[in-house]
Amino acid sequence: NAGVTQTPKFQVLKTGQSMTLQCAQDMNHNSMYWYRQDPGMGLRLIYYSASEGTTDKGEVPNGYNVSRLNKREFSLRLESAAPSQTSVYFCASSEAGTSGYNEQFFGPGTRLTVL
């Protein structure tokens, strides 16, 4: 099993360009997440999906859109990239807990630079 995979690993954009970050998991998890990681600020949740067809905003959703294409895939789109979106982006997945919380499994990350 590959776990959680993300593409691309690195990306450089110019201000105003758009792009989609791809994420897929092969663990049959219901829940998927997108985080951004910035120096000194830890991991901040951008969007969350509890199941196929549902999405919910996290702490920092502005400037991003998401699509839960199917149970395996959860993409993050930047419609008009800004330098403030320079960050490392992580996708994660977990089994939805009915009576508690479950481990989140993280992908290797995408390092995005917006010039």
Next chain:
Amino acid sequence: GENVEQHPSTLSVQEGDSAVIKCTYSDSASNYFPWYKQELGKGPQLIIDIRSNVGEKKDQRIAVTLNKTAKHFSLHITETQPEDSAVYFCAAIPEGGNEKLTFGTGTRLTIIP
């Protein structure tokens, strides 16, 4: 919403010594507290977690303690080894939080051989 503070931001210890990382949280309804380890160039990985009905949990050289009254929890690593060098994140989630974790800002732990 929940706010998690983590200290220290950097920590250096001699190999074989113990390391302690502390976190405080703001939402008294929080009841799940995981710790994640992030090695260079990789995504975070869960190393231990604790739920609010337990005061302490151990797994080999790693232990976590929880004080719900004071709203703080700590990670203890004993007999540190070079492979313990990494960034460690604490997190918290309140009951009914829809699995939305709030993370601390991280501690960069360096083990000095």
